[in-house]
Amino acid sequence: MPHPWKFFAAASALLLVAAAPAKGEWTPAWSASMWEAANEKQKVAVDDATLRFAVRVGAAGEGIRLRLSNEYGEPLLIGAASVRKPGEKAVPVLFGGQASVRASAGTTLVSDAAELRVGAFDVVEVSVYLPDAVKLNTVHGAGGARTQISAPGDFTQAGFVAVRTADTRPLLAGVDVLGKAQRPVVVAFGDSITDNPGCANDAVPICRWGDVLGRRLAQAGKPHVVVTQAISGNRVISRGSGPSAVERFDRDVLGLPGVTHVVILEGVNDIGGSGRRRPDGTAAPTLSYDHLIEGYQTLVASAHRHGIKAIGMTILPFEGANYHTAAGEAMRQRVNDWIRTSGAFDAVIDMEKSVADPANPRRLDPALHRGDYLHPNGQGQTRIGEAIPLDLFE
Secondary structure, eight states, X not given: OOOGGGSOOOOOEEEOTTOOOOSSEEEEEEEOOOEEOOSTTTSEEEEEEEEEEEEEOSSOBSOEEEEEEESSSOOEEEOEEEEEOTTSOOEEOOBTTBSOEEEOTTEEEEOOOBOOXXXXXXXXXXXXXXXXXXXXXXXXXXXXXXXXXXXXXXXXXXXXOXXXXXXXXXSEEEEEEEESSOOOEEEEEESHHHHOTTOOTTOSSOOOHHHHHHHHHHHXXXXXXXXXXXXXXXXXXXXXXXXXXXXXXXXXXXXXXXXXXXXXXXXXXXHHTTTOBOTTSOBOOXXXXXXXXXXXXXXXXXXXXXXXXXXXXXXXXXXXXXXXXXXXXXXXXXXXXHHHHSOOSSEEEOHHHHHEETTEEEEEXXXXXXXXXXXXXXXXXXXXXXXXXXXXXX
């Protein structure tokens, strides 16, 4: 009998809206793995209002373009859009030469080039005006850089004081930068440990390991750009929050231009959630070792078919977390042994050893987690990003 998770979700259609050709090559500099809001709290309802998002790009460029996703939503009208660096003049963003564009259901819009020069690791503010009443349900978690929502009106060319905020970020799936040549792209791929949606743009220490790695590569003079494609609560082979890793791999990795490496840190939610009682009283499917390994093999094979190197990390310790069990710990150790010894990955980073408590290697080092024994804190994220050998990226 075929496994349900093998029926891949169709990637949203990419709509270029007859964009004017730009001189140069595009490189993804920031990205978000989008998912369908599961409840009203996660949706963002607006009517004649402007949304503003602040993101930090991982590469410099002479211009930028936006990827706006309506993958799960109904058709909607975008009245205007703009980009700027904080405190500077806003630059209009056009779609096929037009300020206004209709986003069909299931599509991702790619804008024309906007004439905004950015430096590596600059913060960019993206504003989108929505003239109609709409509930946006194609979102990503953004508790650390909340969506700003205006009073009624188009404020894409002006500052505004938000009348309310949302801790999900709708629509914005990516920011690309324009350069003379396309840069090699490394995708940090995983769940909340990689995503850390509560991470602020100006956090010290840096609280997302992909960002730590990106800065290290830049400081070493390497051309690689790191983008994060991760979802809090995500699983490898079954749906937790958003599509599973297997389902979204085509969209989030293969669908980006210039990807040379994918670094995979995922699996703890599959193990911890196996057979777990859901809020509605039903039980989640029980995970088998073979199914999880098959999921990893699917990811690696997909990468290899497209000439992308797949780097695996061992699953981090999680004793003390609310879904830890003895059976889950045995599964984690067995899976980690396979990651280390199978030869499936092009390289393996034994990350559990870098972050484990020296007194109890089944737990995270107490100085490196947020108090829940599962999620690394800023120091833990930095430890992960600094433990990745840069010579893997040649």
